[in-house]
Amino acid sequence: MSTYTPPTDDIRFVMTHVADLDGILATEQFGHVDADSLAAVLDEVARFMADEVAPTNVDGDRIGSQWQPDGTVVTPPSFAPAYDKWVASGFGAMPFEAEFGGADFPWISAIAVQELFTSANMALSLCPLLTQGAIDAILAHGSDEQKATYLPKMMTGEWTGTMNLTEPQAGSDVGAVTTKAEPNGDGSWSITGQKIFITFGEHDLAEQIMHLVLARTPGSPPGTKGISMFLVPKFLLNDDGSLGERNGASCVSIEHKLGIHGSPTCVMSFEGASGWLVGEELDGMKNMFTMMNNARLSVGLQGLCISDRAYQQSLEYAQERDQGTAIGAEKGTSSPIIEHPDVRRMLMTQRAWIDAMRALTYTNAAALDRADAAAASGDSDEARRWRELADLMIPLSKGVCTDVCNEMTSLALQIHGGMGYVEETGAAQHYRDARIAAIYEGTNGIQAADLVGRKLAMRGGAVITDLLDEFESRAEELGAIDGLSTFADRLAEAVGTARTATAHLVEHGPSDPRSLLAASGPYLRLLGTTVCAGLLAKGAIAASSADDFDPAFLEAKVTSAKFFGEQILPTTAGLLAAVTSPADDLYALTPTQLL
Amino acid sequence: MNVIVCVKQIPDPALPGELDADNTLKRDGKLILDESDSYGVEMALQLVTAAGGGAVSLVSMAPNEEVSGLRTALAMGAEKAVLVSDPSLAGADALTTAKVLAGAVGKAGDYDLVIAGTESSDGYTGTVPEQIAEVLGLPSVTFAKSIAVDGDTVKVERQTEAGYDEVTCPLPAVVSVTAGVVEPRYPSFKGIMAAKSKPVENVTAADLGIESVSWAQSITAVEDAPAREAGEIIEDDGETFNKIVEYLDNLKVI
Ligand SMILES: Cc1cc2nc3c(=O)[nH]c(=O)nc-3n(C[C@H](O)[C@H](O)[C@H](O)COP(=O)(O)OP(=O)(O)OC[C@H]3O[C@@H](n4cnc5c(N)ncnc54)[C@H](O)[C@@H]3O)c2cc1C
Numbered sequence: 001m002s003t004y005t006p007p008t009d010d011i012r013f014v015m016t017h018v019a020d021l022d023g024i025l026a027t028e029q030f031g032h033v034d035a036d037s038l039a040a041v042l043d044e045v046a047r048f049m050a051d052e053v054a055p056t057n058v059d060g061d062r063i064g065s066q067w068q069p070d071g072t073v074v075t076p077p078s079f080a081p082a083y084d085k086w087v088a089s090g091f092g093a094m095p096f097e098a099e100f101g102g103a104d105f106p107w108i109s110a111i112a113v114q115e116l117f118t119s120a121n122m123a124l125s126l127c128p129l130l131t132q133g134a135i136d137a138i139l140a141h142g143s144d145e146q147k148a149t150y151l152p153k154m155m156t157g158e159w160t161g162t163m164n165l166t167e168p169q170a171g172s173d174v175g176a177v178t179t180k181a182e183p184n185g186d187g188s189w190s191i192t193g194q195k196i197f198i199t200f201g202e203h204d205l206a207e208q209i210m211h212l213v214l215a216r217t218p219g220s221p222p223g224t225k226g227i228s229m230f231l232v233p234k235f236l237l238n239d240d241g242s243l244g245e246r247n248g249a250s251c252v253s254i255e256h257k258l259g260i261h262g263s264p265t266c267v268m269s270f271e272g273a274s275g276w277l278v279g280e281e282l283d284g285m286k287n288m289f290t291m292m293n294n295a296r297l298s299v300g301l302q303g304l305c306i307s308d309r310a311y312q313q314s315l316e317y318a319q320e321r322d323q324g325t326a327i328g329a330e331k332g333t334s335s336p337i338i339e340h341p342d343v344r345r346m347l348m349t350q351r352a353w354i355d356a357m358r359a360l361t362y363t364n365a366a367a368l369d370r371a372d373a374a375a376a377s378g379d380s381d382e383a384r385r386w387r388e389l390a391d392l393m394i395p396l397s398k399g400v401c402t403d404v405c406n407e408m409t410s411l412a413l414q415i416h417g418g419m420g421y422v423e424e425t426g427a428a429q430h431y432r433d434a435r436i437a438a439i440y441e442g443t444n445g446i447q448a449a450d451l452v453g454r455k456l457a458m459r460g461g462a463v464i465t466d467l468l469d470e471f472e473s474r475a476e477e478l479g480a481i482d483g484l485s486t487f488a489d490r491l492a493e494a495v496g497t498a499r500t501a502t503a504h505l506v507e508h509g510p511s512d513p514r515s516l517l518a519a520s521g522p523y524l525r526l527l528g529t530t531v532c533a534g535l536l537a538k539g540a541i542a543a544s545s546a547d548d549f550d551p552a553f554l555e556a557k558v559t560s561a562k563f564f565g566e567q568i569l570p571t572t573a574g575l576l577a578a579v580t581s582p583a584d585d586l587y588a589l590t591p592t593q594l595l
Numbered sequence: 596m597n598v599i600v601c602v603k604q605i606p607d608p609a610l611p612g613e614l615d616a617d618n619t620l621k622r623d624g625k626l627i628l629d630e631s632d633s634y635g636v637e638m639a640l641q642l643v644t645a646a647g648g649g650a651v652s653l654v655s656m657a658p659n660e661e662v663s664g665l666r667t668a669l670a671m672g673a674e675k676a677v678l679v680s681d682p683s684l685a686g687a688d689a690l691t692t693a694k695v696l697a698g699a700v701g702k703a704g705d706y707d708l709v710i711a712g713t714e715s716s717d718g719y720t721g722t723v724p725e726q727i728a729e730v731l732g733l734p735s736v737t738f739a740k741s742i743a744v745d746g747d748t749v750k751v752e753r754q755t756e757a758g759y760d761e762v763t764c765p766l767p768a769v770v771s772v773t774a775g776v777v778e779p780r781y782p783s784f785k786g787i788m789a790a791k792s793k794p795v796e797n798v799t800a801a802d803l804g805i806e807s808v809s810w811a812q813s814i815t816a817v818e819d820a821p822a823r824e825a826g827e828i829i830e831d832d833g834e835t836f837n838k839i840v841e842y843l844d845n846l847k848v849i
Contacts, residue, residue, distance in 0.1 A: 005609070040666060041787050048781045090784040103784065 004054035004120050005312055006046035009553060010358060011112050012039060017542035018359045018535055019108060019366035027373035030106045038109055045091055045113050053082050053120035060123045060262030061429045065203065067254040073202040073264045079124055083205045086157060092128050093155035096135060100151035108365040114298060118305035122433050123262030127160055127200045129298055134161025134212050136291035137229065141279030146231065150210055159208040164195040164268060172446050174285065175224035179215040181275060191215055191232055191275040194267065201266030202251030209234040211249055213275060214284050227284035230275035248273035259432030293390065296398040297364055299441040303401030304357035310412035310430035311350040318343055318415050346411045352564040353408055356532035357401045363535055364393040388463045392455050399447035400528030402437035409434040448520035452505060461506040468495050471534035478537050481544050487565035491533055494569050498530045501579045518583035526575040533569045536561035596646035596744060598639040599703050600673065601696050601711040601727065602632040604657045604664030608716060618814035619686045620717055626657055628664035631712040633779035635772045639710050640672045642744055650674040654699035656692060658685060660797055669790035670782030677702045681799040688812035693726030698803030700731065702796065708749060709769040713738055728769035735769050736762050740776045
């Protein structure tokens with residue numbers, strides 16, 4: 001039951017018909033990439049992930065990564081061979097600068113590779129994911145020497161990276177970190193402190209680990225303004241670039257956790273470890289933010305990935321398990337459970353949300369690419385427009401996909417009945433693995449706060465209303481297509497609901513920040529669901545007249561979008577009251593009364 | 596040392612296949628590299644590396660100038676390909692295929708060795724490599740589980756039911772390679788990008804001097820594989836192991 005069928009057609013469909021891949025490839029920056037080569041690359045990545053990585057997923061969960069008393073961490077035996085082949089493939093370097101061994105491909109292509117990897121094995125995929133984050137940080141803020149020294153091997157994956165933010169007292173509140181950095185006088189710093197929850201902080205997949213560590217320098221102001229970013233290699237480098245002495249950074253234990261057992265979550269102890277500043281002193285938090293978009297989008301993508309993997313398995317089970325006689329089936333016969341309406345609803349709900357999540361995350365990636373391409377060509381207005389759209393979509397991608405993923409993996413498990421609750425089928429693994437995505441990389445509570453704080457404030461809410469305007473015209477276009485007028489009506493209504501909600505928050509938010517934050521969770525879901533529907537409508541319109549895919553495939557795309565629009569999208573109306581109600585309702589009971 | 600590998604591009608076995616009116620497999624969609632040919636490609640790449648130089652070339656026959664499967668083999672490291680694409684060859688039998696591929700081998704330049712899979716994963720006739728050898732007038736060695744080239748000769752470990760034979764034969768020769776004997780590499784990103792610009796020469800049957808193509812073999816009927824028969828259920832009464840031993844003994848497996 002551990003097979004994975006890579007959805008290469010679905011990916012290609014969303015890229016071409018929703019995220020406007022052609023538009024990305026028409027820019028000067030990405031003009032060197034052609035759609036056929038990209039498709040050829042994705043086909044090979046898909047085959048690699050299905051054949052080599054997907055089979056490691058169950059072992060990864062059952063065996064897990066193990067901490068050894070000597071401070072090393074042993075990953076499940078199937079991981080290293082798969083990881084070595086990943087390094088040999090060179091796929092990880094695709095989206096990065098050619099100067100350091102990359103290929104200058106658009107981010108959307110990296111997102112596709114990431115989807116395939118994450119669905120194949122989420123726990124293992126975290127290692128290249130964190131490496132990617134570290135690469136981003138060094139690329140954006142590192143010195144030329146740091147880039148030349150570290151990036152080539154990090155891009156291939158021969159060396160891996162980590163992000164060390166969290167400390168026991170500093171989780172959502174990153175400004176509370178206490179890890180110290182003292183200057184050594186020779187340009188290096190001495191880092192001392194304890195970090196917790198560090199993904200792949202120690203492991204046996206690569207010879208070298210580059211830790212990016214947030215720490216405080218002497219005399220720095222309190223809070224986020226006093227934080228600097230340091231590069232702390234596991235092994236110090238000799239002058240010739242070879243690995244030298246072990247640095248003072250070690251893994252003192254790993255967590256026993258609900259899911260992603262293959263991914264070691266490390267307590268890291270830094271004891272006078274040698275580190276080097278990345279970017280300017282005190283710019284740590286600001287610099288962290290420049291790479292936050294990519295990281296948050298990737299975690300949102302995990303929501304899509306695990307939903308899809310769990311869905312594939314539940315779809316197979318629904319066709320194999322016979323139980324009861326479905327309406328219309330011959331009396332006395334036993335029907336596959338897929339014939340029961342309630343099971344169909346669970347399958348359709350998963351299917352529609354998976355299409356929605358893919359539309360959302362890939363469009364988000366495309367906006368990042370268009371912003372980069374416009375900035376590179378010197379068109380600052382165009383760059384700002386795409387950047388705003390990308391920024392708006394980040395908390396939606398992260399928050400909605402990872403919340404929904406908990407529901408979808410739960411449905412996939414439910415379809416298995418009692419067998420879903422026992423570990424043997426593997427349905428439970430997806431449910432457990434998925435659960436972390438709503439928590440790390442900024443909890444979904446923090447995403448919601450980001451949406452109603454920073455994102456709603458962009459151009460006084462106009463970034464959101466511009467997008468809603470676009471969806472409103474799309475609803476009209478949709479209504480003209482045979483069979484899609486109900487979807488069109490629901491879309492227009494949902495746009496209206498989203499307008500009301502947005503206008504309410506824009507008007508009352510500034511004077512009543514507590515109510516604004518109280519509304520943030522339901523508003524995130526309301527707006528996110530509406531944006532998903534608007535993007536699915538775009539795909540449905542394209543699919544209605546396209547001929548570049550199998551007709552049955554295109555028909556399924558339209559049907560799935562229509563189901564989302566008619567049966568899932570209307571739930572947004574029910575969220576409006578929670579958005580417009582004052583926070584007082586939430587505080588009406590004292591903590592004692594809450595007992 | 597130059598090696599030519601015959602590779603077949605087949606409909607994705609993961610998808611439900613369909614038959615044409617003449618009972619041959621429908622091949623009008625996207626085709627992929629037959630997995631059983633990926634071993635030959637890998638073997639050829641290893642031989643060329645071991646020889647310290649030379650090139651691996653591909654020959655293939657496929658409809659609609661299909662190159663997807665060839666691109667995979669080129670991305671693995673082959674240098675060029677000759678593709679025979681000709682509507683008159685649709686549904687060709689094994690011997691015709693062998694004649695066409697032998698002609699394509701002639702177009703692919705100098706060679707020391709021709710490698711093919713023992714049988715394709717969609718047709719399973721398992722006769723084409725030997726027929727190619729006959730058409731080319733070359734020695735044929737089948738079921739290779741390993742190949743080593745030593746000067747003008749090739750040493751092959753030839754898989755048999757009992758073990759393997761050690762066969763030595765002069766070059767050039769046609770050797771068919773058993774599936775699963777080497778681990779085919781995955782194309783790397785760089786390999787895939789490089790494959791884009793590697794030459795694929797498209798030719799027709801006529802270009803190979805093969806005129807008035809026709810064949811005597813046809814598929815008269817296709818039947819579903821018989822359903823698996825119900826197994827025998829033995830209740831455990833504490834002595835069941837005897838029955839299992841007896842059963843296995845009857846099968847002559849113990
Ligand atoms: C498996 C795993 C891997 C991880 N990997 C890494 C890693 O590689 N590097 C790293 O640095 N960290 C990592 N983390 C840490 C992770 O990012 C934090 O756990 C997360 O940011 C939440 O912090 P916390 O656990 O302290 O929760 P808290 O911040 O204590 O949050 C508890 C609850 O309070 C809510 N809350 C807190 N503050 C606010 C607020 N201001 N407004 C509204 N709600 C709020 C939260 O939403 C949450 O529901 C990982 C964690 C796990 C479990």
